[in-house]
Amino acid sequence: MRRPPPERFPLVLRTSLGFAALGVGSSVCGSGVVFLLLTLQGSPRDIDQDWVLAVVSAGYIALALLVGTAWTALLQRRTVVWFVLGRDPTEQEARRALRIPTDMALVSGTLWLIGTVLHGALAGALGSAWDALGVGLTVLLGGLTTVGLTYLIAERVARPVMTLALSVSPPQGRLAVTVLTRLVLTWAMASGVPMLGVLFVATPPSLGDADPTASLIVLAVIGLVLGAFATALLARAVASPLHRLRVALDEVARGRTDVTVPVDDSSEIGMLQTSVNDMVAGLRERERLRDLFGRHVGTEVATHALEYGASLSGDVREVTALFVDVVDSTALAYRMPPEELVAKLNRLFTAVVDAVATQGGLVNKFQGDAALCVFGAPTRLADPATSALLAARAIRDAVRDTGELDLGIGVAAGPVFAGQLGTSSRFEYTVIGDAVNEAARLTESAKKVPGRLLASAAVVEAATPSEQRNWKRGRRVQLRGRKQATVTYAALTRPE
Structure with a gap:
């Protein structure tokens, strides 16, 4: 087997040590509970050879630890391979990896059940x-x-493995593990086991002559310790991911859409x-489409469509139209x-x-080497005429500074349909009216005047x-196509 990638090695080592500590620690804890209960009850009164039971118990614990480790490794052998090698699991391998806490609890429960029968029969x-x-x-x-303990701690220790598995097989549908499962286990450790211990100590069959009052006090202490530990595990398992979710949602509320929450819970x-994560991905896609939409039709049109919806509608507006066209584009x-x-056209635009x-x-819109600009639609302006004239002179000066292209600019005003x-199935925002045609015709005339810029009176x-x-x-x-003549104004080469 090849060695794990360098960046994966610390994670593999930490997880492996965690599982090893879990196997030994849970067995020691369970054995400690048995020892305390036997001590509280006193040695079985009818058994003269206590050492036989003690030797068998020690041997069985060692054997169960080895068998349990080998059994769990056999059940999760595929998980070990892909996790150590640093590759992504298949969907089947991911589903198997998500069963790590359950498999470990079942293995532990089976071995302890066998131990219960064995020790009871020997006694x-x-x-x-x-x-x-x-x-x-x-x-x-x-x-x-x-x-x-095995189940609750295994969920914590196996979190790096489960995070990778959940990226391939996210939780959905009917869940094998729920928060209710954890609550039941926590209750069992905090209340159920101590309660059964109290009943066992306080009622026959009594194994010895131990003081029941002292035994009950010790059991109460054990219950408090187990309850505090189990509750701490549950609180961390629930509060930690909820805290990360709250932080992520705060970032989304501030406008960030590059937030991702690691899925580490089944x-x-x-x-x-x-x-x-799906919601943020949807918001991110919406922003991307909105950006693309805005780049194609303009931010104002995109905002207008989002606010009022997409429909074949519009209204008549008083606007100022500005038309820009390159001189002699065919020869160029x-x-x-x-x-x-x-x-060069991109720099012009x-x-x-x-x-x-x-x-x-x-x-x-861009029309080949020309562009139609509108002031007053869809966004209403207080003074569209002044805004259009300022923009026209700014365009002229910018193009003159580069010296790459020659162009004509025409500006006209009047009522148009804007919508x-x-x-x-397919439409675009546009303006139609005499002002647009007049601006286009003025552009043709502007190409023949020194300043290359004409506006209607x-x-x-x-x-x-x-x-x-x-x-x-x-x-x-x-102007071509118009019955009445147009009084023109030309921009001064140098502003007065």
Whole structure:
């Protein structure tokens, strides 16, 4: 067998030592309970050869420890292989690994049951039937204590193994282990075993002449110790994962979606851990889709769709449209490689998006080497005209600084339909109206003027006085497809 990966070795060593300590410790604890009960009751009165029973008990404990270790290793041999080698388990191997506490408890219970029969029969052969019953009940109480301790502690020791197994086979459906199971075991160790011990000491058959009052006091102390230990195990097994869940949910409430809770419990708590991870994964996927959605249609449109739903609806808005188009793009595509042209267009559109977003507008769509920007829809603006003119000048200055492309910019204002257009299965947010057509036509004319930027009189006259000073009245032009001529304003090369 190959050696475990270096990063897995400390975990393998710690877990192996934990199981070894569990096997020895639980057996010693159970034997201690038997010894105390026999001491409290006194030696069996009809057995003269006590040493025979003591020697057999010591031999059986040693043999049971070896058999139990080998038996458990045989049941979990596949678990040992994948855990030591550092590979992920198969689903069948994972389900088997989740049975570690149950397998260890069953092995321990079976061996203690055999020990109960063996010691009872030996006590009966050396003494009387009452001695057989008394010794048998004493060993049985010790066995119940050992089984309970084994199960509760095994869950803790096997947690690294179970965490890996639960990542492959998360808890679902009908659970083999529940919080109720742990509560019952805790009650059995804290109250059940001491109560049976009290009944055993206080009622016949009495094995000896021990003082019942002192015996009951000692049993009460044993019950308190066992109860405190079992309760501490249960509290840690429940409180620790719940604390991690609370911390994770606090992080999610703060907006983090990269939180993951380790699933290390096979009970309802494990199902809750899995549910939290599924919920966070859903939130993470939702944020990813929202980000992609926003990148395709714009953050404003994405927010509008999430708030009002997706439907073929819209309304008429007073907006300012800004249209950007590259000069002589056909010749550019002929002269330069496609990837170089795309890189330049991407740098242009970066300047467009930054300038428009700064003024609260929306880049509604990219059309090859052109872009349509809208101010006033879907988000209403207090002064869409001024915002559009500021963005237009910012785009012009940014493109002029790079010197890579020549472009025309047209700005127009008016009522448009703003909303979803298409079919119920596929649609997009768009604006339709004369203002959009006018901005596109002004862009064609802007390509022929020195400043490469034209705005309609309606836009400039609606802007603030400080912005109006950056524009000068131009000539009246007859735009293609429009009956009335448009009074234009051109941006000053240097602001006044």
